[in-house]
Amino acid sequence: MATQTLPAGTQGAPAQTAAQDKAPAASRREPGKTRFDVIVVGAGPAGVSAAITAAKAGLSVLILERGDYPGSKNVMGGVLYRQPTDVILPGFWREAPLERHLVEQGYWLMSERGATKFSYRGEDWDAEPYNAFTVLRARFDRWYAQQAEKAGAILVPETTVDEVLVRDGQAVGVRVGRDQGEIYANVVILADGVNSLLAKSLGLHQEWEPHTIALAVKEIIALPREKIESRFQIEGDQGVAYELLGSISKGMVGIGFLYTNKDTISIGMGCMLSDFARTGIKPYELLDQLKQHPAIKPVLAGGETREYMAHLIPEGGYNSLPKLYMGGLLVVGDAAQFVNALTREGSNMAMISGHLAAMTAIRAHQRGDFSAASMAYYRDLLENSFILQDLRRFRKIMPFVESRHELITVYPELLAELLQDFYTVDSVPKTQLFRRMMRKIRARRRWTSVLGDLWKGLRALS
Amino acid sequence: MDVHAIVCIKQVPDTAEVRIDPKTNTLIREGVPTIVNPYDIHAVEEALRLRDRFGGKVTVISMGPPQATEAIRKCIALGADEGILLTDRAFAGADTLATSYALAQAIQHLAEREPYDIVFCGKQAIDGDTGQVGPGIARRLGIPQLTYVLQIDSFDPAAREVVVQRKLERGRQIVRAKLPALLTVLKEINELRYSAFPDMLRARSYEPRIWTVADLDVDRSQLGLKGSPTRVRKTTVPTPRQAGEIIAPATVAPEQAAQRLLEQFEKTGVLKEIVELTGGNAAHA
Ligand SMILES: Cc1cc2nc3c(=O)[nH]c(=O)nc-3n(C[C@H](O)[C@H](O)[C@H](O)COP(=O)(O)OP(=O)(O)OC[C@H]3O[C@@H](n4cnc5c(N)ncnc54)[C@H](O)[C@@H]3O)c2cc1C
Numbered sequence: 001m002a003t004q005t006l007p008a009g010t011q012g013a014p015a016q017t018a019a020q021d022k023a024p025a026a027s028r029r030e031p032g033k034t035r036f037d038v039i040v041v042g043a044g045p046a047g048v049s050a051a052i053t054a055a056k057a058g059l060s061v062l063i064l065e066r067g068d069y070p071g072s073k074n075v076m077g078g079v080l081y082r083q084p085t086d087v088i089l090p091g092f093w094r095e096a097p098l099e100r101h102l103v104e105q106g107y108w109l110m111s112e113r114g115a116t117k118f119s120y121r122g123e124d125w126d127a128e129p130y131n132a133f134t135v136l137r138a139r140f141d142r143w144y145a146q147q148a149e150k151a152g153a154i155l156v157p158e159t160t161v162d163e164v165l166v167r168d169g170q171a172v173g174v175r176v177g178r179d180q181g182e183i184y185a186n187v188v189i190l191a192d193g194v195n196s197l198l199a200k201s202l203g204l205h206q207e208w209e210p211h212t213i214a215l216a217v218k219e220i221i222a223l224p225r226e227k228i229e230s231r232f233q234i235e236g237d238q239g240v241a242y243e244l245l246g247s248i249s250k251g252m253v254g255i256g257f258l259y260t261n262k263d264t265i266s267i268g269m270g271c272m273l274s275d276f277a278r279t280g281i282k283p284y285e286l287l288d289q290l291k292q293h294p295a296i297k298p299v300l301a302g303g304e305t306r307e308y309m310a311h312l313i314p315e316g317g318y319n320s321l322p323k324l325y326m327g328g329l330l331v332v333g334d335a336a337q338f339v340n341a342l343t344r345e346g347s348n349m350a351m352i353s354g355h356l357a358a359m360t361a362i363r364a365h366q367r368g369d370f371s372a373a374s375m376a377y378y379r380d381l382l383e384n385s386f387i388l389q390d391l392r393r394f395r396k397i398m399p400f401v402e403s404r405h406e407l408i409t410v411y412p413e414l415l416a417e418l419l420q421d422f423y424t425v426d427s428v429p430k431t432q433l434f435r436r437m438m439r440k441i442r443a444r445r446r447w448t449s450v451l452g453d454l455w456k457g458l459r460a461l462s
Numbered sequence: 463m464d465v466h467a468i469v470c471i472k473q474v475p476d477t478a479e480v481r482i483d484p485k486t487n488t489l490i491r492e493g494v495p496t497i498v499n500p501y502d503i504h505a506v507e508e509a510l511r512l513r514d515r516f517g518g519k520v521t522v523i524s525m526g527p528p529q530a531t532e533a534i535r536k537c538i539a540l541g542a543d544e545g546i547l548l549t550d551r552a553f554a555g556a557d558t559l560a561t562s563y564a565l566a567q568a569i570q571h572l573a574e575r576e577p578y579d580i581v582f583c584g585k586q587a588i589d590g591d592t593g594q595v596g597p598g599i600a601r602r603l604g605i606p607q608l609t610y611v612l613q614i615d616s617f618d619p620a621a622r623e624v625v626v627q628r629k630l631e632r633g634r635q636i637v638r639a640k641l642p643a644l645l646t647v648l649k650e651i652n653e654l655r656y657s658a659f660p661d662m663l664r665a666r667s668y669e670p671r672i673w674t675v676a677d678l679d680v681d682r683s684q685l686g687l688k689g690s691p692t693r694v695r696k697t698t699v700p701t702p703r704q705a706g707e708i709i710a711p712a713t714v715a716p717e718q719a720a721q722r723l724l725e726q727f728e729k730t731g732v733l734k735e736i737v738e739l740t741g742g743n744a745a746h747a
Pocket of ligand 1: 041042043044045046047064065066067070071073074075076077078079080081159160161162191192193194198216217218268270311312313332333334335338339344345346347348350
C-alpha cells in the first residue's frame, strides 16, 4: 500500500534504508527527498497511538519528538485506562511498565480542617484485565514508543518540528530544526500537545484563552512500598486514586489528585490559568499547602520529593475545539483540546483520537486522496466516538462551574460542618441537632440558591 | 584526496548516573544509561571534520556487547559513514592489553581492503581512566602515536604528514608526525556538531557490521580474559576532597600570608614535588 501511493521519483522509508545498507557512504550525502506516508509530530500517547495503528497497516511512519526520549517532557497524574489502550495494543498491560492497577477510586471533598471522602473499592477491578492503572509517563511513554518502532515506525528524538510545509493549502511535510530538515509526507499528524504552536501557526486555532487552560503542578514523592501499602490498605500491585476538591483550591476552579505508584506517590493540583492570574496565588505554594492539609500530611509523612513538574491542561472542551484537519493534516490529543476535565480523561482521548487519525490516513492511502475532503472522515469518526459526544455533553459544565466558583469551597465546608456535628455525641437531643444543622446550611447558602445550584448543575449536564 | 579515518569508540556507563554499591565497592551498572565515552565522541567529530574537508570516509570501530550498537548509532547520527562492532564472548573481560590487541587486529583486517590515513581515540575512557588503549593500538600497528591532542595544526594527506598540539602538564608541545598516525584527543579539540536530519534518520535503523573472532586473524590466547594480565586486587571509593584553605589578602598581612603558604607547602610536600619535577628549575622561577 505504501509504495503504490507515493508520487513518482520519491522513496518510501523502507526502500531508503535498504539502499543505505548497500552503499552507506554514497546515500549519506545524496540530498534526495526524504519521504514517508505519515509523519507524526510528538511522541505522547496521541502520536504514538497514531503511529502504531498506521504502521501496523503497513504505512511508512516517522515520529518526530523534541525530547531526549519519549516521555522525557511529559507530565500526567497519571491514571491510564485499560480499555482504550487495549484497542491500540491488545494485552499491553501484561508487558507495559505500569505502576499499580486501581482497586479504589474516589473524591475527597476538602474543607479547611478535614475531608469528606467518597470512594469506591471494587473487587472486580482487582482481576485481569483490570480497569485502570497508575503510570509514570517517563517510563510508560518510552515503552509505548518502542511498541510503535516494533510495528515498523521510525522514531527520531531530539528533533523539534519548526514548521508544517504547506503547498496550495495542502500540508505536504514538515521542517525540523536541523540541517537538511525538510521531510515530506502524504499525511502529517499533529500530536504536539497542549501548546500546539504548529496548529496555531497554521491558523487552526487561536491563542487559548486563560480560562480554558489549567496549570497543573505535581510532585512525585518517594516512600517505601510497605509504607504506601499500609497507609492506603493495598497490597501487591493494587493501587488507589483520589481526586481532591474544595478549599484547597482557594476559591479557584481546580482539582487536586493523589495517586499511588509502586514506591512513589503522585500528588498534584491544577487550577485555571485565569484564576491564578486573578488571585496572584503561586502554583507551588498551593501544592505546598495541599501537602500540609491534615488529610494529606500523614499519608506523605517521611516521603522525599523526587521530581517536581508543571504542565498545562487544555480544559476548554467542546467550546474551544480548534479546526481538526486540513488537506494532508490531522490534529489529535491535547493539541485538539481533547480533555474531559470533569472525569480526568485525557490520555484515553489522546490515544483514541490518534487511532482514528491513523484510520483516516490509512483510508486516504487506499484511495490516494489526501485532500481536506478526505481528511474530513476524521471528524466523522470523532463525531461517532465518545470523544466528541462526551465533550459536547459536558460543554456547559465548565462555564457553569466557572460562573460559580464559590461552590467549590462552600459545599465541602458545609458538608464538613454537618458531618462534624452529626458525629459529635454531646448529649444534645437530635431534634435540636438537626435544627442546628439546618441553620448552618442556611447561613452558608439560601435554600433557593441550593436548589438553584442543583437545578443549574443538572441542566448543564443534560 | 579522500581520507579514511578510523575512530575507536567505547560505550561507557553515564557517570552522571552511576552509583557505587557500598557493600561490594563495585559500579552498579544495572539500569544505568550508557553513552559514548565523552572523549571518543570528540574523536569522531575531529575525524568528521577531516572527512568534510578532504572527502573520504569515517569508520567507527567498537569492541563490546551487542548493546554497544547504540553507541555506534550515536556516531552514525553525528555523521560517521560506517560502524564495525567487534562482539564475541571471546573478547569479553579484556583489559587494556587485550583490548588494544583486538582493536589493532580489526584495524589491520579492515586496512587490507580499505587502507587508512589516521586513527583516532579519546584520551581515555571515563570508566577506567587508564588511557592505555590508544597507545597500545599504535604500538601494535607500528604507527606514530600522538596522545592528548588538543588541536590539529595541519593535516596533509598528499605529503602524508600531520602536525598537532599536545597538552602537557605545563604548556603545549607541537609535534609533526608521518601518516598514518594515531591520535588520542581531548574534549577541547572541538565543539560537537548538531546532527543533520538525514544522519539522525539513518542512525535509527543503522546496523553495524558485526565482526566476531572468526572474522579476524587473531591469536586467541591474547584475547579477552585469557589475554589480560591485569588483576584487580582491590577497589576503593575515592575520599571526597576537603575544601582548601583560602588565605584572603584582605584579612591577612602579606608577610603572614607568605608564611602561611610556605607552611602549607612544607606540610603537603608540594614544593618538593615541584622541585623534583622541574629538575630544580622551579626554585628559580
Ligand atoms: C498534571 C496532569 C495530570 C493529568 N492526569 C491525567 C490522568 O490521570 N489521566 C489522563 O488520562 N490524563 C491526564 N492528564 C492529561 C494527559 O496527560 C494528556 O491529555 C495527554 O498526555 C495528551 O497526550 P498528547 O499525546 O496529546 O500530548 P503530550 O503527552 O503532551 O505529548 C506531546 C508530545 O509532543 C512533543 N512535542 C511538542 N511540540 C513538538 C514539536 N514542535 N516537535 C516535536 N515534538 C514536539 C512533546 O515533547 C511531547 O512529547 C493529565 C495532565 C496533567 C498536566
